[in-house]
Amino acid sequence: MRIDWTALPEAVTKEVADRVGGSHAVPAVTGDHAEIAVTVTGANGQVFVKAAHIDFGVRSLRFELRVSEAVSGSHSPAVKWHFEEAGWLVVGFEHCSGPHADLSPESPxxxxxxxxxxxxxxxxxxxxxxxxxxxxxxxxxxxxxxxxxxxxxxxxxxxxxxxxxxxxxxxxxxxxxxxxxxxxxxxxxxxxxxxxxxxxxxxxxxxxxxxxxxxxxxxxxxxxxxxxxxxxxxxxxxxxxxxxxxxxxxxxxxxxxxxxx
CATH class of the missing domain: 3.90.1200.10 (Aminoglycoside phosphotransferase (APH), C-terminal lobe)
Incomplete structure (x- = not known):
């Protein structure tokens, strides 16, 4: 279940802010696997952040982290960093900016x-x-x-x-x-x-x-x-x-x- 960025412990948001150079967070509008899924913007650019603390969410995110680290193809967003703090697993992914693909007939x-x-x-x-x-x-x-x-x-x-x-x-x-x-x-x-x-x-x-x-x-x-x-x-x-x-x-x-x- 998705929760708001402001519900995170201060220790977690501070760690993210230190890495990104700011903590302006905009929630993702699609998907529901991670409890936290936001784009964080700061002086160091933008990072897509996922975070989880319940058992199922942590297992799922840890699995995604391991797969993403192992996939070196050009079509997979890079893992920029990850850490654990105050019972939360937090992963920063390469931010992908652009529209979702149009899969309709004849679409480029x-x-x-x-x-x-x-x-x-x-x-x-x-x-x-x-x-x-x-x-x-x-x-x-x-x-x-x-x-x-x-x-x-x-x-x-x-x-x-x-x-x-x-x-x-x-x-x-x-x-x-x-x-x-x-x-x-x-x-x-x-x-x-x-x-x-x-x-x-x-x-x-x-x-x-x-x-x-x-x-x-x-x-x-x-x-x-x-x-x-x-x-x-x-x-x-x-x-x-x-x-x-x-x-x-x-x-x-x-x-x-x-x-x-």
Missing amino acids: DLDLLDEALATLGNTRAPDVGLFGPKGRLGFEHPAMDGDTLIHTDLGPANLIVTPRGLRIVDWAMATKAAPWVELAMLVPWLIGSGHTAEQAEKWLARQSAWGTVNPSVLDDFATKNAEKWALKSRQSAAGWMRDLADWTGQWSTCRRTSENA
Whole structure:
């Protein structure tokens, strides 16, 4: 649950201010993994700060810290510093300034994402205790196993178009899997951005990993993912869950229809 910057102990805010050269904090408007997620501005520039003190939040942020330190690709924000004070884990990330990516058909941002996907598809998973497909998705298939680093949540909120190119943020759910899994998890976000399921698959076919997957495996993935989100949406009133249930359902329906055509 997100809390206000002013609720932090003074020792924590002072340490951040000493590092940034000021403490003007503006809360992030998206995401809810960290208890504190703010852009802090000072004489030394801007830093995106995440902080947590409850057990789950600390475990999640420590995991994200370890993954971010291990990822050296140009598409991941750098870790500038981190410390622990007064029971809080605090991490300062490179501040990424720019709009969230537009994933609608014909958007130029798709070319940036295409480049990032090619890089990720060749990035070996670091040895930092990543999730496996079953732990991250709740279902599995032998073809999902692999040694590639998978972000698993490449929705527009986690894609920032900066003057230096596309930055992928929030690595809290990073997973070790086959490279096609990243592409399959992107399908609902493409549908939610205005693509049909057929258009989404056609665009993803630009990535070589897409062609390595047996169609029956994609059928299985689409069906199980749709079933998962349909169940979640029935158990929650959250609008984003209903959206994902809709988008994953569209893809599953498309694959069943194509199979029976």
